[in-house]
Amino acid sequence: MQKQQQLDQWVRAVAESGEKLNGAERRSFLKNGLALLGGAGLAGAASGTAAQAMPPGIPSWTRSLGSAVNTNPYGMPSPHESNVQRRTVEWLTADKIASVSFTPLADLKGIITPSGVVFERYHAGLPDVDPNQHRLMIHGMVDRPLIFSMEDLMRFPSVSMIRFLECPANGGMEWRAAQMDRLQFSHGMLSCCEWTGVLLSTLLQECGVQKGAKWILAEGSDGSHMSRSIPMEKAMDDALIVYAQNGEALRPEQGYPVRLINPGWEGNTCVKWLRRLEVGDQPWYHREETSKYTDLLPSGKAREFTFVQEANSVLTNPCPEKPLTKPGKIWVEGLAWSGRGRIKHVDVSFDGGVSWREARFTSVVEPRALTRFGVEWDWNGNPALLQSRAVDETGYVQPTYGQLRDARGSSSIYHKNAIHTWKLNGDGSVVNAQLA
Amino acid sequence: MQKQQQLDQWVRAVAESGEKLNGAERRSFLKNGLALLGGAGLAGAASGTAAQAMPPGIPSWTRSLGSAVNTNPYGMPSPHESNVQRRTVEWLTADKIASVSFTPLADLKGIITPSGVVFERYHAGLPDVDPNQHRLMIHGMVDRPLIFSMEDLMRFPSVSMIRFLECPANGGMEWRAAQMDRLQFSHGMLSCCEWTGVLLSTLLQECGVQKGAKWILAEGSDGSHMSRSIPMEKAMDDALIVYAQNGEALRPEQGYPVRLINPGWEGNTCVKWLRRLEVGDQPWYHREETSKYTDLLPSGKAREFTFVQEANSVLTNPCPEKPLTKPGKIWVEGLAWSGRGRIKHVDVSFDGGVSWREARFTSVVEPRALTRFGVEWDWNGNPALLQSRAVDETGYVQPTYGQLRDARGSSSIYHKNAIHTWKLNGDGSVVNAQLA
Incomplete structure (x- = not known):
């Protein structure tokens, strides 16, 4: 030829x-x-996945010297990747000071979310905290109320964990069947970082928790004084007082210089710019755990203190932002996570849940962490309904929308973890198609 | 009181x-x-580690609104952390186009190195590669020579691994007893990221490797055409054609849009801006594997193709950049890694290797990844000699300088993995003190 x-x-x-x-x-x-x-x-081309690329000439960067070392003492992504950024939904909130931006999940690989694009959620805007002035106080039902500077915190044993962080309102718009037109907006209040800090139990031991203490109030130092009541069991288990994220100091958007992380629990409980932990014998019923972050049930009553983010998953390729360009073999992949522990099993369907294929894990599988899965698929060019379904190590199975609404109605905002459907059209485009 | x-x-x-x-x-x-x-x-204060902080007043950021959501669609570290950056050693190389910058290890936590501060090493500067024009070619002893666009590569099954990446010249100045005055310079050609890409074995299978093929030449598209010969065993094991790093597209400094990662092997073999893989039956003996990246032995002969980065470790706190401010309990911690597999055991000494205490791991322990360890220590204010010693799962024990020089002399540049000593002075300052 x-x-x-x-x-x-x-x-x-x-x-x-x-x-x-x-x-x-x-x-x-x-x-x-x-x-x-x-x-x-x-x-x-040897098969459907094989290379079909037109070879270009010898490009200019092969025939020249590049820029000097350390031109950027703190490096940034290639300018060709400027499309990978957090985005907001204009109509979603009344004020940008108390609002949200979304993680660009469609462009991310593996399980670590780059710190620069971790979703934001503020109740009174992003504060500029001076770490030298910042203090964390522990008081209430303790023998020794203590105040910690950042330097004090660094003297305690340090622990690092890769854990997901998700706003409980992630996907909340879909409860009433609104269908966000991008993966970034349907699931983008989600992230996974390596968090480093001191176990809260270590600090509580230092303070001496008194008998009868059962709850802890965590409060931020931002203008909203965001506060949540945390059960003592979690505080004594894996709750972490975090000062670093993905290897470096916590980012301002994530609570610099120090925040609480309750692994696997509602992001809202993971109070940022943390300044105060009060130990008590009952919850405080503050604003963000009564009028907000509760689930309105069909009975008219609301669930409260629904901390755990239960098993969930979503396909990230293909998705609305990543249409297919041609039939043939592709790598279908996605993310699964559970606040109850490790992901044990993920299935993928190409026919809207009629039949399922087992996916394989392609990342480390840590408890309460995003887990990357994938499956090879030979697309014949016909429309298809793509889904993923996660099972965690406790045996919890991600529910369908029908199952979720049967249990909780359709008035909730939080804890939407239903099986998600992408409709793949014959032209390769992908749309959000909610199936019961 | x-x-x-x-x-x-x-x-x-x-x-x-x-x-x-x-x-x-x-x-x-x-x-x-x-x-x-x-x-x-x-x-x-309840104990030596307890809080001693002077409580400040209610700070300004607690009494005001912060900045709006998505003010920075791609976020950056707090301005208070501007000191955490890559740095160069002016006298080390003749030209900044072919030079190195160092990772600020003293300020990093956990095991993930933030992409913005991963050390740089260029042989002809940092090229600005257009991913739409870039191609990867596989040819030579294959049935089907193929050329892959970035889109082609994304169609193959994807794998993510957390693996360290180290320049084999890391610490090379210490072979002849030069003692770099910072951790950043003594060990900072080191990093650990989550790398995502396609297994090289997957692409080779697509091309059909011919009988008798034993080596692969990997070549970069930068102006230096950096190239190294890689044995087929590694290519068929865990060598990865990487297009993402810590969740997002590979950074320009790390080979955007695609590079080779040979987990646990010399960083130099992990060719960046990868454009060509040639399959052959013998090594190519190119410049960077003959005149460079070989180890000159006392006999006058040089070792070549010494790919594996053997077990190594270093204390990151305290260190020259992180002096101690006062006696009492502190958390002594560091990093250990081995190109042979998982770190199995790390000991810490406070008396220059006379006695040892077992450290505990405080991060995930992945094969060929940085592993974070730590141990609590009650500093009495006297001078001390701090060391760490790593053992990997193959039983390999990190050597002393004496053992290393007995085996390899003192003329090498590469593969310096001796036990490192920090001398802690009575005033809390820390200096690099090479012990035999």
Whole structure:
């Protein structure tokens, strides 16, 4: 085939450029390499997934020196990736000071969420906290009320955990069947970072918790004084007083210089810019655990203190932002997570839940962490209904919308973890299609 | 005690600010809270590690609204952390185009290295590669030479691994007893990220490796055409064609849009801006595996193809950049890693290796990944010699400088993994003190 000959010629030219560019052939190679630009053909494809790329010429960056080392003492993504950013939904909240921005899940890989694009949720805006002035106080039903500077906190044993963090309102718009048009907006109040800090139990031991103490109030130092009541069991289990995120100091948006992380629990309980922990014998019933962050049931009553984010999953490829460009083999992948522990099993359906295929895990599988899964699929070009269904190590199975609404009605805002459906159209485009 | 009374008063004032700020008492509280500023006392300390912080007043950010959500669609560290950055050593290389910058290890926590501060190493500067034009070619002893666009690569099954990446010259200045004055410079050509991509074995299978093929040449598309010969065993084991790092697209400094990662092997073999993989039956003996990246032995001969980065460790707190401020309990911690597999055991010494204490792991323990360890220590204020010693799952024990020089002399540049000593002075300062 003529195409194969052209390809072979190009392959040889590129190969020679690597082996000869330091020698006398440099000049003649460049001439030759560039001359090939116009006539280059297509690579032979061994299967549906195989390469079909048009070989370009020898690009400019191969023929020149780049920029010096440490031009950027703190590096940033390539300018070609400027589309990967947090975004807001204009109509969602009345004020940008008390609002949310969403993680661009469609463009992310693996399980770590880059700190720069972790979703934001503020109740009184993003404060600029001076770590030298910031203090964390523990008081109430303790033998020794104590105040910790950041330097004090660093003297205690440190622990690092990879854990997801999700706003309980993630996907909340879908309770009443609104269908957000992007993965970023349907599931983007979700993230997963390596969090480092001191176990809350370590600090409580230092203070001496008194008999009868059962709850802890965690309060932020931002203008909203965001506060939540946390049961002592969680405080003594894996609750972490966090000062670092993905290896470096906590980001301002995430509570710099110190926050609470309750692994697997509502993001709202993970109070940011943490300044105060009060130990008591009953919950405080503050604003953000009564008028908000409760689930209105069909009976008219509301569930409260529904801390755990139960098993959930979503496909990230394909998705509305990542349509398919052509039929053939593709890698269908997604994220699963459970506040109850490790993800044990994920199934994927291509026919709206009629039949299922087991996905495989392609990341570390940590408890209460995002878990990446995937499955190979040979798309025949027909429309399809794509779903994923997660099961965690406690045996909890992610419910359908029907099951979820049977149990909780449709007036909730929080804890939407139903099986999600992407409708793949024949042209490769993908839309949010809620199935019962 | 008067100090305790002042503290109690301040504790009450801060506590009340949280509970009453939304009510009528707001005005009177603020007055009261601010009035307390001058008279605040010290927290009572329960032990050597306990809090000693002077309580400040109610800070400005607690009494105001912060900035709106999504003010920064791609977030950055707090301005208070601007000191955490890559740095160069001016005298180390003749030209900043072919040079190195170092990871600020002293300020990092956990095991993930933030992408913005991962060390750099260029041989012809940092190229600005257009992912739409970039191609990866596989040719040579294969049935089907193929050229892959980035979109092609994304169609193959994806895998994510948390793995360290270290320049084999890390600490190379110490072979001849030079003692770098910071942890950043003594060990900072080191990082650990979650890498996502396609297993090289997957792509090789697509191309059909021919009988007798034993080596692969990996070549970069930057101006240096950096190239290394890789044995087929590694290519078929865990070598990864990587397009993402810590959840997002590979950073330009790390080879955007695609690089090779050979987990646990010399960073130099993990060719960046990867454009070509040639399959052959013998190594190529290119510049960067003959005149460089070989170890000159006392015999005058040089070791070559010494791929594995063997077990190593270093204490990150205390260290020259993190002196101790006072005696008492502190958390001594560090990083251990091995190119042979998982870290199994780390010991810490406070007397220059005479006696050892077992450290505990405080992060996930993945094979060929940085592993965070720590141990509590009650510093009595006397000078001390601090060391750490790592053992990996193969039983390999990190050597002393004496053992390393007995085996390899002192003319090497690469593969310095000796037990490192920090000398802690009575004033809390820390210096690099090489012990045999």
